[in-house]
Amino acid sequence: MKQDTQGYWKANLRILGALLSIWFIVSFGFGILLVDELNQIPFFGFKLGFWWAQQGAIYVFVALIFVYIHLMQKLDRRYGVSDDDDAEANQEDS
Amino acid sequence: MDAQGLTYLFVALSFGLYIGIAIWSRAGSTNEFYVAGGGVHPIANGMATAADWMSAASFISMAGIIAFMGYDGTVYLMGWTGGYVILALLLAPYLRKFGQFTVPDFIGTRYYSTTARVVAVICLILISFTYVAGQMRGVGIVFSQFLNIPIFWGVIVGMAIVFMYAVLGGMKGITYTQVAQYCVLIFAYLVPAIFISMLITGIPIPQLGLGAQVIDGSGLSVLDKLDQTLTELGFAAYTQGAKSTIDVFAITMALMIGTAGLPHVIVRFFTVPKVSDARKSAGYALIFIALLYTTAPAVGAFARLNFVDTIHNTQYSDVASWFKSWEDIGLIGWEDKNQDGRIQYHPGAPFEGKPSFGPERRPDGSRDVLNTPTASDNEVYVDRDIMVLANPEIAALPDWVIALVAAGSLAAALSTAAGLLLVISTSVSHDLLKKTFARGLTDKQELFAARLAAVTAIGIAGYLGIDPPGFVAQVVAFAFGLAAASLFPAILLGIFDKRMNREGAIVGMLAGLIFSLIYIAYFKFVSPETNHADYWLFGISPEGIGTVGAVINFTLAMVISRCTAPAPVSVLAMVDNIRIPSGVNRPQDH
Numbered sequence: 001m002k003q004d005t006q007g008y009w010k011a012n013l014r015i016l017g018a019l020l021s022i023w024f025i026v027s028f029g030f031g032i033l034l035v036d037e038l039n040q041i042p043f044f045g046f047k048l049g050f051w052w053a054q055q056g057a058i059y060v061f062v063a064l065i066f067v068y069i070h071l072m073q074k075l076d077r078r079y080g081v082s083d084d085d086d087a088e089a090n091q092e093d094s
Numbered sequence: 095m096d097a098q099g100l101t102y103l104f105v106a107l108s109f110g111l112y113i114g115i116a117i118w119s120r121a122g123s124t125n126e127f128y129v130a131g132g133g134v135h136p137i138a139n140g141m142a143t144a145a146d147w148m149s150a151a152s153f154i155s156m157a158g159i160i161a162f163m164g165y166d167g168t169v170y171l172m173g174w175t176g177g178y179v180i181l182a183l184l185l186a187p188y189l190r191k192f193g194q195f196t197v198p199d200f201i202g203t204r205y206y207s208t209t210a211r212v213v214a215v216i217c218l219i220l221i222s223f224t225y226v227a228g229q230m231r232g233v234g235i236v237f238s239q240f241l242n243i244p245i246f247w248g249v250i251v252g253m254a255i256v257f258m259y260a261v262l263g264g265m266k267g268i269t270y271t272q273v274a275q276y277c278v279l280i281f282a283y284l285v286p287a288i289f290i291s292m293l294i295t296g297i298p299i300p301q302l303g304l305g306a307q308v309i310d311g312s313g314l315s316v317l318d319k320l321d322q323t324l325t326e327l328g329f330a331a332y333t334q335g336a337k338s339t340i341d342v343f344a345i346t347m348a349l350m351i352g353t354a355g356l357p358h359v360i361v362r363f364f365t366v367p368k369v370s371d372a373r374k375s376a377g378y379a380l381i382f383i384a385l386l387y388t389t390a391p392a393v394g395a396f397a398r399l400n401f402v403d404t405i406h407n408t409q410y411s412d413v414a415s416w417f418k419s420w421e422d423i424g425l426i427g428w429e430d431k432n433q434d435g436r437i438q439y440h441p442g443a444p445f446e447g448k449p450s451f452g453p454e455r456r457p458d459g460s461r462d463v464l465n466t467p468t469a470s471d472n473e474v475y476v477d478r479d480i481m482v483l484a485n486p487e488i489a490a491l492p493d494w495v496i497a498l499v500a501a502g503s504l505a506a507a508l509s510t511a512a513g514l515l516l517v518i519s520t521s522v523s524h525d526l527l528k529k530t531f532a533r534g535l536t537d538k539q540e541l542f543a544a545r546l547a548a549v550t551a552i553g554i555a556g557y558l559g560i561d562p563p564g565f566v567a568q569v570v571a572f573a574f575g576l577a578a579a580s581l582f583p584a585i586l587l588g589i590f591d592k593r594m595n596r597e598g599a600i601v602g603m604l605a606g607l608i609f610s611l612i613y614i615a616y617f618k619f620v621s622p623e624t625n626h627a628d629y630w631l632f633g634i635s636p637e638g639i640g641t642v643g644a645v646i647n648f649t650l651a652m653v654i655s656r657c658t659a660p661a662p663v664s665v666l667a668m669v670d671n672i673r674i675p676s677g678v679n680r681p682q683d684h
Contacts, residue, residue, distance in 0.1 A: 005674060008673075016183055016184070020179075020183065023179045027350075028346070032339060032342050035335075039333065045305030045318075046304070047317070050333045053172065054160075054165075054171055054391040055301060055304075055388055057172050057175075057176065058171065058172070058175045058384050058388050059388070061175050061380060062381055064179050064183075065183075065377040065380055066377050068183055072187075076370070080676075082370070083676050083677075084370075
């Protein structure tokens with residue numbers, strides 16, 4: 001079977017583009033470039049800009065990786081390039 | 095049992111655990127030595143990556159730096175976590191699919207060139223040695239501080255332990271020891287943080303405590319109180335930065351892409367069975383890291399608040415005993431400028447340089463500082479590194495917490511040192527010998543060479559730790575800039591740009607590396623008096639220059655690759671192959 005590797009790669013790049021945009025906005029956007037504006041807003045005892053810089057961005061980083069894992073798993077299966085089959089081969093040895 | 099006895103006990107127990115694991119998981123082949131046979135579970139690999147990654151700098155220094163820098167400490171918090179997003183999305187899955195042993199392996203194969211491989215080895219060794227020397231120094235300091243062993247012997251003991259599991263166990267031994275070390279270090283970090291959060295805010299979760307009200311009846315939140323207290327004393331507000339926006343931006347970016355380009359972190363993703371596991375283990379690693387990194391800003395803020403409260407306007411004779419014990423070691427110094435017998439804490443250096451003390455004590459028992467006083471009202475010198483180590487004492491926590499912190503800092507320093515030593519020895523035995531200068535090596539001979547290289551690297555690292563050339567500590571932070579400017583662009587373009595070729599990659603790596611090295615060397619060693627925003631390129635400090643180096647690397651690589659012959663068809667097929675998760679080479683079971 002000829003896999004549609006080009007379609008897979010394009011879809012992969014779209015996912016990367018979307019997730020890395022969020023990555024950039026929360027860290028460099030909220031935490032650095034917009035920090036003074038956001039600091040005008042109180043947020044559970046924090047100034048919002050400061051919270052993004054020292055807490056919020058890190059939580060979003062973790063979430064982004066798990067969203068990525070999930071999206072890629074679906075994408076791998078849809079294009080038939082998942083590595084699940086390799087795993088079954090391993091389990092026979094263990 | 096007193097604090098010192100408990101510390102001996104905790105440290106001995108943790109070392110016994112590491113050695114036991116090392117013996118249990120000895121490496122028998124180069125595959126096991128280099129990548130643990132490629133069969134590590136993603137959660138275990140995530141923990142190992144976290145321990146590998148969080149060094150003495152993360153554990154001991156970071157909260158202290160944040161305590162004194164306030165908002166500017168953000169560069170470390172975001173820089174050292176955000177890199178994992180790049181790693182997980184842009185590098186780790188593809189490098190795992192590539193399925194070789196080292197970072198130079200990838201660069202040598204992708205750019206069909208021994209020269210590219212050797213350039214990558216040079217970058218790797220330069221980055222790793224600057225980093226590892228700082229770890230051995232950290233080991234030495236903890237031993238001398240908590241166990242009253244001279245730094246020399248502290249480093250020797252540290253070398254012996256790392257030798258046990260890095261040389262015998264290779265990657266397999268290191269991986270499972272690092273899992274144990276992660277557990278020790280995170281427990282040791284969280285316990286005092288929870289205690290202190292309870293004391294100051296009554297909330298046991300430090301991440302929430304940072305935004306909560308202080309329980310002193312003032313009704314102010316922790317950060318508002320800090321801002322208010324510090325501005326009253328003449329400091330900048332805690333939540334405002336002093337660095338320029340462009341510098342914060344550049345440093346954060348350099349630390350992020352530097353993290354993604356660090357060889358000892360990348361190689362961890364060669365140890366899991368599958369591509370999807372490489373993605374998962376990056377996610378788990380970041381959870382384990384975020385646990386410490388979201389706690390650190392709370393620890394920093396609490397420590398600063400406690401510190402000001404305890405010492406400012408306090409009679410020296412009444413000050414808490416931790417102040418005096420750190421003064422005894424020379425990491426705190428007090429000069430009573432206005433002769434009122436009280437300690438005043440304000441911005442600015444109290445006197446020139448680090449304190450040097452006279453032999454006699456003053457009548458009140460304080461040490462006699464000989465340095466020339468400055469015009470500032472500030473009377474206190476304090477070394478930032480003491481904040482985490484002194485925190486349990488400052489908050490008057492039980493002795494076992496102090497012992498725990500000592501064991502935790504050793505776990506942090508040793509786990510990172512071992513990971514670094516492994517990539518150094520691997521790149522020597524595998525990339526320089528087997529793949530370049532001695533291609534006929536058998537697996538057995540290569541394994542022996544790897545162990546020999548590890549022993550040599552430990553020796554050099556130990557020497558640098560005992561007798562550091564003055565610049566080692568400063569240079570550690572620059573390892574990131576060098577990784578950002580040299581290895582990261584070459585790896586990224588190798589995966590995402592099929593037009594990238596040998597010529598572009600080699601010129602790009604060398605230009606990025608040399609530019610950053612010269613910039614750092616100029617401001618740190620040649621002309622340190624001009625190390626100031628007025629003289630910096632675009633206002634970017636040497637810490638952030640790796641970002642500019644990376645841009646230079648990317649630009650040159652893109653332009654040159656378009657003017658020279660494309661990569662051969664076999665290499666393009668390899669790139670196509672690593673872009674697809676299925677069909678990974680099969681791992682060994684443990």
